[in-house]
Amino acid sequence: MAELSKAYEPQLVEDKWYDFWLKQNCFTANPKSAKPAYSIVIPPPNVTGMLHMGHVLNNTIQDILARKARMDGKEVLWLPGTDHAGIATQVMVEKQLKKEEKKPRHDLGREEFLKRVWLWKEKHGDIIINQLKKLGSSCDWTRERFTMDPEYSRCVQKVFVELYKKGLIYRGKRMVNWCPVSQTALSDEEVEMKAQKGFMYHFKVEVAELPGTWLTIATTRPETIPGDTAVAVNPKDPRYTHLIGKHIVRPLPAELPREQKLIPIIGDEHVDFEFGTGVLKVTPAHDKADFDIGTRHKLPLIEVINADGSMNDLAGADLRGLDRFKARKVAVEKLTEQEALVEAKPYENNVGYSQRADVPIEPRLSEQWFLKYPAVEQSKACVAEGRMKFHPDRWAKVYDHWLTNIQDWCISRQLWWGHRIPVWSKRWQGNLRDILTDIAGLIIKDVYPQPAGFDSQDLAITINGKQYLADSVALQKLANSIDKSFDQTSEYYVQIATVNPSIQKNLELAGVEFSQDSDVLDTWFSSWLWPFATMGWPEQTETLKKFYPTTDLVTGPDIIFFWVARMIMAGYEFMGEPQFGLPDALPFQNVYFTGIIRDKQGRKMSKTLGNSPDPIELITKYGADALRFGTMRGAPLGQDVMFDEKDVELGRNFCNKLWNACRFRQMQGGEVQGEINPALLTNDDKWILLKLDAAIRELDTAFAAYKFSDATAALYRFFWNEYCDWYVEASKAVFYGTDDALKANTLAVIDFVLSHTLRLFHPFIPFISEELWHGMGYSTEMPADQGGETIMYAHWPKPFDAEFTAHYGLEACWLDIVNARNEFVTQGRNLRREGNIPANKKVKFQFQPAAQPAPQDLEVLKILLNAESLEVVPADFQPRKGTPTLRGAIGELFMPLEGLIDVDAEKGRLQKEIEKFDSEILKVEQKLANPNFTTKVPAAVLEDHRNRLIEWQAKREHARAALAALEG
Template sequence: MLSSDSKFLKPYDPGETEKRIYALWEQSGYFNPDKLPGGRTEPFCVVLPPPNVTGVLHMGHTYEDTVQDVAIRYQRLRGKKTLWLPGTDSAAIATQARVEKEILKKENKSRHDLGREELVRRVTAYAKESENLILNQIRQMGASLDWSRYAYTLDEKRNLAVNTAFVGMFNAGLIYRGQRIVNWDPKGQTTISDDEVVHEERVAKLYYFKYAKDFPITISTTRPETKVGDVAVAVHPDDPRYRTYVGQEYEANFCDVPIKIKVIADQSVDRDFGTGALGVTPAHSQVDWEISERHHLSRPQVINEYAKMTVAGRLNNLKTTEAREVVTTWLRTEGLLEKEEEISQNLSLSERTGAIIEPLPKLQWWIDVNKKFKLKRSEIPGLIAGAEISLKELMRQSVESNAVSMPQERFRKAYFQWVDNLRDWCLSRQIWFGHRIPVWYRGEEIYCGLATPAGTGWQQEEDVLDTWFSSSLWTFSTLGWPSQTEDLKNYHPTDLMSPAYEILYLWVSRMILMSGFHLGQVPFRQVIIHGLVRDKTGRKFSKSLGNGVDPLDMVAKYGADAVRLGLLFGTAIGSDVKFDEAKIKGQKHFANKLWNITRFILENASEASSGPDLTETDQALTDQLDQIIAAITEEMENYRFHLASEKLYHYVWDELADKILEASKLILKDNDTHAAESRRRFLRETLEKVLIILHPFMPFITEEIWQTLGKAELLMVEPWPIKPSVL
């Protein structure tokens, strides 16, 4: 007898199903751990890596969100008190830049024409208008996030957390204001961190020349225009070619600019690059700045914030690229240019604007990662409260002790290498949208606090904090810190962090730093890094290649379940995913296969009861499925979702559909009543087990079928069908 629901006579329709099912989940309240049934006590918490509030869902988000939703839905079925906490990030630099561009286009005004208050108001309004777009797109993928706990990096609670964190680190002596070389973005007109710099391999010219005819040493550089800012030539102390010149000083007029050069010996010089002699330009190179510190050299700045030359003479106010041509022409004319050769060079670019980075000396706010401080509290193995430790040591110990488990060895090694080479973190950004640094000035006085200091004449710092500062507090600021909330007590440390490898250094490492300092805890117990989603040939998605794919177009065409399973299927977490629409289409066929299996079982076993004992054959089939479920459970526990989904797919298609259902047709027609009743019971129980196990991967279709079975409770909170004896 066919189920009274005739929808099974037609192919599965995800477009008709998915919105209705998601609304059912939201109405149940079960995304909120406080409302889950069954007296659950063991927590399992994941915080969503916050997408940009002004962004749109792309394939990378879709894959990342699917991985996390599979983990959350699985743990919910295992009876845990699951919290998946949603939020968005302000993406301050990108968001302000987008609004400024529109204002310039429509009103022909700059941010300085509008003033700080008006610009921030407009950017805030734009961010709020854009917010619902990305959140609704995340919903369309089936994400079982607790929307009642939604957080935004610039909301009032997170602002308090950010200011509290800054003040705490300032008072500990870890945040300081100092003049250092920064990565300056001439297009964005702000500093950016090392981790926001991307490197692009380009062909460059390496020029070999002398400063003057009587200068004894040939140097080489790809940036001859910066040589008007040189104060020294550094050579390796063991290089016999230059030993007699060390300590000598020379004067020259280099392209209209008087320079004074001292020959110094420094261990950092690479004897095998170029001539083995390095022209030292302290104000425009991080390496040269450090050399100048060791040798007490002056640091004349010759390039400004707009990447233009500031020296007098023929180079004045020229762009650096223009000045390069002028300098090389002058070198040729003067007979100083000895040779030039093409080399491959990694050019530093701003990730957000694409501008060539200009190293410049700037007075900025920094976090000192090497300075020792007293750890107030600690739950991290190997670190005791009261210990004197640096932030670098804290970050290393958190992972070395396995308090943060990083089972993917290549990422673990990369993390340690990055920590060991970490430099002080530049916190200040020269924009207006973001968390304004909680520091005030009055003459020579500096005050750092949560509110404006008493008295008159105080001026707050104009700069805002690097957006990664607020993001690095994410695991605990979203749980209510600095208040000691029940959520913070119950869910921190969180259980899983699964971001792309692109932000291992930008975000994961900094969360470990911040959580360790402020809470004495790790932010999460396990890190599973995932790869990037690329096109089927392995290329990155990009506008220039025209190979981008909108995940929502795929959802409209094939359904969210097919997109989810298609992204997970066949690729281990950590490897790059090669997106192929044929895989998504294949998973739509799989959804229809499940739909047809259900139709057969409802037609033939809708009246099945739990009464009859199973036949020997059906018991063997049940035992086989229990063993498969045990194997799938092991894969799920170890985040091998690709293997779990493949095992389940092959059971459903190759065993259940192709073999068991075909054999069932004969058994159900036979005169053996006991065998038929046993098979009906087996089919009904098998369908229910399959729906539960498949639910984390394909939540919409499984919940839709479950509702047809007349169950009192939603599938999303059913117990996982594992037998302890099998485990």
């Protein structure tokens, strides 16, 4: 390797290695491999989205897992792709259309508009993929999927038809969450409850049968009064029981004749008589609870709000055409004019907002498709019983609670961008015999080959709500069996759900009479199939057999219901078939929930706040490795992440440290040293090897618990605070010396440590670790498939075994010996500091060792103390009075006549130290004097305390002696 530059420059390195990995197909999973499988599917980002910090966190974790698994010898599939994101994408294209051509989408028509969306996708779809590559994501790009791919779309259709056949999908007129801006129904999960400041209006109405008797009604939505069809009271409420059955005069619309304003007073248990006035206005067409009351009492429905949130004709002349919020104000004015308004007091209540458009949703009655969730019990059980693990596991409770209380899923959306519902329908005048015959003709098994996994069973026929056998021969037989004389002409409603393209074509060709449902499916109705639909389902592909169920899923807790829970259900429903030979239908074994990325102030990152940094800018500025390392360092399991650019800076600094540590090795010259000679190992060599072993164990523990912040912290500590701060500094004693054999051996130790360290680093900081792996020449030492070609396939380091430890004499006592020496050095440096010796000045020390040291150890001491010389003095040596002295475990250190020591300050410091020792000694003594303690405590803890007491006492003696020397 050419000489390394002084600072690490990621820009020169990252793209080079990513291209290399791609060219060598390093990310491509081989289903035929004999290695055990490891797989993850990416949570597909929005195809037109941009990388944000949430993606960085999420994908870095996935990449760490994938790279670690490769080094563990697994065959890894990390399957990437994107999501079509129905509403978000459609809105984006609509906006562009409005801006550039000043047209709403309806001016273009559905077909032309969809062409525009695809154009947009072609233009922007690669952006986020390329950004993921910049981050270093080791995805198998050869398998990249998009939820609107033809193959994927067929899966979605198949799933729809299967569930439809089972009767789990149905169409019905229900109250749904309607978004007046997007003008589509939403699922319950897409509605966010928000506190909203408004008013509670009290208005009075007269009881028609009892002139002069008035009821006061409380409402937050006076604009819906024209839609009221009853007022309800609790039948047990003594204030009102006598009024049930009578009528009130509804104040709006004002222009109606009195008889059309009369609505009944009904009794319903739902009414809480503690709340408001105990009288509830019932608007069945615009409120879910009211709709239920209306159903119980067979109340008429009056719709007064249009799909776009404006008021319609039935709302009356005063409100007609107004937006619902404007209408609220006008309704209040009208009530005031009628002197019906009693009061309006400020009030805060929770209102459901459309998550996408951020406007209050409007409960609205409409015809929609619903799904009764499949496999709910199995899905609950697998998590409850721990066969699927959540990390952190508290999310299991949230998951369980949701599954226990779920309602049917509204899966249809009144959008154009998405998977169009594969149902064709027709209102058919005729007799059943002829109709069945016609249908049999439409569904004749096609002459075109079907893709593997699809067959004629992917077809369902419903006539007037009854399902018929989906087979042309059987239908014809049935038709023939109907006696003509009984078969009368009437209207039949025929629905045909099919995946088969040729039947679909037949239905289209059947002319204007058959028409495909105009709605599309909720985007999540496609992404819940992601773990298997991306692997070639319904065909039993090699990929599916090898890599399904997947191993880990990494995602945010905000989509636990939207995506995770539904994927589990889909897994059971569609992958539970025995022919796959699966032990279980779990789509994944572990779910890791990341935190939510917030800014320094703890606010969620969002486009509107503009508080989300652009990860690509951060990569440009600091490097992808720095971004990854910094993010992981600050992202503990289960906690939200308070992101700060300082974290990335930390990552950059760390990479630079690693770079320079390698540069230091490089500057000592020579080839890679393979063999370590146990006979030549210094204390420091043994110490760093033991520390390396400890680091490997820590990493393994952290990985087992998915604690990536622990892992990065351990790596940081080991490399910076142990290897660089102590070992590298100590090794200078060898390199500045003349013993070539020792130099070679030290290089061998360094090469051993660095080559292991780089491997430990690789999953976290893939680019720099690869660069240095090659640059340092470690790749040349390895077989091609075990690191020779790339560090990606180098084996993950194992903790040292007993044989290794014995061979190199790595007893644990070396840790204590070197730790004691290090502590002595720190105190010695402190002595310099207290003596006001400038950092750049070398000092002549005298050292009175407690035991005869090896010459090499003295050299190390000298270097670490930045000493000009370290004169060993005999045991009976007496330093001159007033010499700054350090008494430590390994001996005494004198700093004769150096600097301008501030005697009083030094005395003060020593006294403070002695006080600290006193209090520690007192604490331990008190414990040891307590018989309860000495008899109940484990032997090891007792021993620990006794040792601690001795240590503190020794330290106190040393400090006292130093103080005495100063005073002398």
